[in-house]
Amino acid sequence: MIKKKICMLGSFAVGKTSLVRQFVDSIFSEKYHTSIGVKIDKKVVRVDDSEVNLILWDIHGEDEFQKIQASYLTGTSGYFLVIDGTRSNTLAVAKELNQFTLNHIGSVPFIVLINKADLLSDWEIIDEELDLLKEKGWELIKTSAKTGEGVEEAFKQLANKMLEIK
Amino acid sequence: MTNQKNNEWDELRTLLVGQEKVDVDRLVEFLENPSYMEERIAEILPQVINLINKNGQTSLEQFAKALQPSVEKAILASTNDDPRTLSEALHSILPNSINLSREKSQELSEQLAESLTPFVEKAVKNSTQMNIKPLSEGLYPVIGPAIRKAVATAFKKINQTLNQNLNQTISISAFKWRFQAFTSGKPFLDIVARNTLDYQVTQLFLIHRETGLLLQHIEAPNIASRDADLVSAMLKAIQDFVTDSFSIKKNEELSTIEVGDHTIWIEQGPQIILAGVVFGNAPLDLREKFIKTLEQIHLDFFKELADFNGDTEPFESNPQYLKNCLLKQEKQGTQKISKAKWIIVAIILAIAGYFGGDRYREFDRWSSYIDQLETVPGIILIDEGRKNGRFFVKGLRTRDSLNPITMLDDHQFNQQDVNSAWTFFQFLSPEMILSRAKKTLSPPDTISLTLKDATLIFKGIASKDWLDQAQKTIKSIWEISEIDFSEVQIKTVKAPISLRMLTQLKKEIEDSVFYFPVSIFALSKVQQRKAKMVAENISLFAKYCTEHDIKFSIIIKGVADSQGKKELNERYGRQRAEALYNLLVENGVNKDDLSIRSFIEAFQDRTSSQSNRRANLEITYINQ
Numbered sequence A: 001m002i003k004k005k006i007c008m009l010g011s012f013a014v015g016k017t018s019l020v021r022q023f024v025d026s027i028f029s030e031k032y033h034t035s036i037g038v039k040i041d042k043k044v045v046r047v048d049d050s051e052v053n054l055i056l057w058d059i060h061g062e063d064e065f066q067k068i069q070a071s072y073l074t075g076t077s078g079y080f081l082v083i084d085g086t087r088s089n090t091l092a093v094a095k096e097l098n099q100f101t102l103n104h105i106g107s108v109p110f111i112v113l114i115n116k117a118d119l120l121s122d123w124e125i126i127d128e129e130l131d132l133l134k135e136k137g138w139e140l141i142k143t144s145a146k147t148g149e150g151v152e153e154a155f156k157q158l159a160n161k162m163l164e165i166k
Numbered sequence B: 001m002t003n004q005k006n007n008e009w010d011e012l013r014t015l016l017v018g019q020e021k022v023d024v025d026r027l028v029e030f031l032e033n034p035s036y037m038e039e040r041i042a043e044i045l046p047q048v049i050n051l052i053n054k055n056g057q058t059s060l061e062q063f064a065k066a067l068q069p070s071v072e073k074a075i076l077a078s079t080n081d082d083p084r085t086l087s088e089a090l091h092s093i094l095p096n097s098i099n100l101s102r103e104k105s106q107e108l109s110e111q112l113a114e115s116l117t118p119f120v121e122k123a124v125k126n127s128t129q130m131n132i133k134p135l136s137e138g139l140y141p142v143i144g145p146a147i148r149k150a151v152a153t154a155f156k157k158i159n160q161t162l163n164q165n166l167n168q169t170i171s172i173s174a175f176k177w178r179f180q181a182f183t184s185g186k187p188f189l190d191i192v193a194r195n196t197l198d199y200q201v202t203q204l205f206l207i208h209r210e211t212g213l214l215l216q217h218i219e220a221p222n223i224a225s226r227d228a229d230l231v232s233a234m235l236k237a238i239q240d241f242v243t244d245s246f247s248i249k250k251n252e253e254l255s256t257i258e259v260g261d262h263t264i265w266i267e268q269g270p271q272i273i274l275a276g277v278v279f280g281n282a283p284l285d286l287r288e289k290f291i292k293t294l295e296q297i298h299l300d301f302f303k304e305l306a307d308f309n310g311d312t313e314p315f316e317s318n319p320q321y322l323k324n325c326l327l328k329q330e331k332q333g334t335q336k337i338s339k340a341k342w343i344i345v346a347i348i349l350a351i352a353g354y355f356g357g358d359r360y361r362e363f364d365r366w367s368s369y370i371d372q373l374e375t376v377p378g379i380i381l382i383d384e385g386r387k388n389g390r391f392f393v394k395g396l397r398t399r400d401s402l403n404p405i406t407m408l409d410d411h412q413f414n415q416q417d418v419n420s421a422w423t424f425f426q427f428l429s430p431e432m433i434l435s436r437a438k439k440t441l442s443p444p445d446t447i448s449l450t451l452k453d454a455t456l457i458f459k460g461i462a463s464k465d466w467l468d469q470a471q472k473t474i475k476s477i478w479e480i481s482e483i484d485f486s487e488v489q490i491k492t493v494k495a496p497i498s499l500r501m502l503t504q505l506k507k508e509i510e511d512s513v514f515y516f517p518v519s520i521f522a523l524s525k526v527q528q529r530k531a532k533m534v535a536e537n538i539s540l541f542a543k544y545c546t547e548h549d550i551k552f553s554i555i556i557k558g559v560a561d562s563q564g565k566k567e568l569n570e571r572y573g574r575q576r577a578e579a580l581y582n583l584l585v586e587n588g589v590n591k592d593d594l595s596i597r598s599f600i601e602a603f604q605d606r607t608s609s610q611s612n613r614r615a616n617l618e619i620t621y622i623n624q
Helices: A016-021 A031-035 A089-105 A117-122 A127-135 A151-164 B002-032 B034-054 B057-081 B083-104 B106-130 B132-168 B172-184 B188-196 B228-245 B284-300 B302-306 B339-355 B357-375 B430-441 B464-476 B497-511 B525-547 B566-586 B606-612
Strands: A002-010 A038-047 A050-059 A078-084 A110-115 A140-142 B198-208 B214-219 B256-259 B262-268 B272-281 B379-387 B390-397 B418-424 B447-452 B455-463 B482-491 B513-515 B552-561 B594-601 B614-621
Touching (some): A002 A016, A002 A151, A016 A050, A016 A078, A016 B482, A038 B228, A050 A151, A050 B228, A078 A089, A078 A151, A089 B497, A110 A151, A117 B482, A127 B525, A140 A151, B002 B034, B034 B057, B198 B228, B198 B284, B214 B228, B228 B262, B262 B284, B272 B284, B284 B302, B357 B379, B357 B390, B430 B464, B464 B482, B497 B614, B513 B525, B525 B566, B552 B606, B566 B594, B566 B614
Parallel strands (some): A110 A140
Antiparallel strands (some): A038 A050, B198 B214, B256 B262, B262 B272, B379 B390, B447 B455, B513 B614, B552 B614
């Protein structure tokens, strides 16, 4: 059995926990976020006919990235950066978090999840800006906590990326 | 005439010593040609040396002495000219020579050790200074047993003293256990421990230290455990949390967690962690067993651990290591109570019944008070009872609960006769949290709030401003960890999308302030990263402006305070602005969009002076 530690990072209230809630196995209450700053869930995905156990560290979002405990990132094989499409400042925070992660654990695969795909008309983040990120080599997936759009795909995609660079 | 004489002499010489001359010529040729000489010496040298050997020790020593200066010189020359050749020649014989010196003579081997000591010490010192990891990982399986052996010896001595002391105590159990010790031949203390302990290791987790991933998990039969992968990761998270929160040194980590009757023992190795859940009181040698197992796994799975990439199969297919630690120990069965003891209990009860009527009724009233407290919402009882002839009660209560002190009156107790200690707290029931959230946020009629676990869910229609404000305000209620706006429709009057983006970008750019320490005009690494992000924002801003035919200019304001000479302060301000200017240009901002200005702000006090030392940006639209 292959197991991988992955992290989920993003600004406060971008809907990280809601986004994965219906897709993961969970035994811990969300109160762990406010107490120790992380909640742990599990997601099993299939890659090339074998199962991969993704242990997801859902790290409590903060507006100032210094507040994230760097030790929670240690040993991570990949991560999600979650952005709220309707709040452009969450993108700025995601950029800072990405830099922070890079400084602490070096380069590992990551995927940017732009949440609230069901509210596209209210998005503050515009296509040009997303194109700019794609040019930088960021992989983006539009997701919705409400409809579940993109979530399953995101897990699979990240698992594939992590296994490619064994 | 002279020539004729010479020829005659030659002729005469040939007649007299013809053969000898040939021999003399050959001898001269031999002596004058070194290669002939070398060949000849090579032929005879072994025989000569053999002969010297045969002639005895004295000849050998003379020969060695004669050769010594030349050999030394030759070696010296060889070392200077081409050290590599000599090293190559030596490397194959050096290990053998060292072995030989050890086998041949104790004295030689000691000399060798003595002369090597400074080098070995220096090598170890260098290795630890450069990277302590290889040495400590190499020593880990060795050092644990060595320390234990030393500690065990020390404890053995203490044990013996304790044995003597315990031997002197007199009780029925002591006599019985001493007999057991006598018949079994085991130390008395071991027998005492065995008779008093009762424990079971219910679960064991083998965890990869860096990632927190579960390598193996086993549990005792009939134990209902939760998802071990998640528990393992959470244990690691808690460890990290404790280490980070209390600034504990790197090698001092959380090693014990106690919860009721359960203790979690966590043993750390360089690459793996062994966590065992133990019910009851386990003896300390169980912990030693955990440590030994951990060391053994490090040793046996050295390669798998070094190359670990998430594959747990090698560990899962070898469960015997952990199985050896899944131990339990049951306490002796309860002893039958003797008839004499029953009689004594009955007499005590009878006396208590005779004298204790009043006391009994008082206890009855107390019980009903306690029963009532337990049913009152907002009251949590922590402890109650009777101490030094007075009842006492201790607990937590919310501010809006019934007053537990006045409730004493209903049960015919004087408030002064009871020691009451009540502390206020906020009740965490979802209804209470929700009602506090509503009070704090005062949502518009179009918004309804619900609470699921620790997530506050908003439904309905609200303005963007209100949602932003709500997001800030809700942080004051710490029980709410997440908010969910996914079912909120935002009520906005929208400008075209990229114009809105422009306003947002302008705000972000203008809100970025860069502070400088005293007398330093370069930006720190963190500030440099920030400058990079601001540069990206400016480039994006410039792009949108071009699309909408908007002209703009950015002023970099370098600020200094008014203390000291004006010219100097102006220079400081300019230097700060220039530092930011250079970084922005390095990160792709068009020079033509930027200009620099120096500002002096009035000095007030030391604290505000810090905020004076800064650079920030101001954007002006030219044609709008």
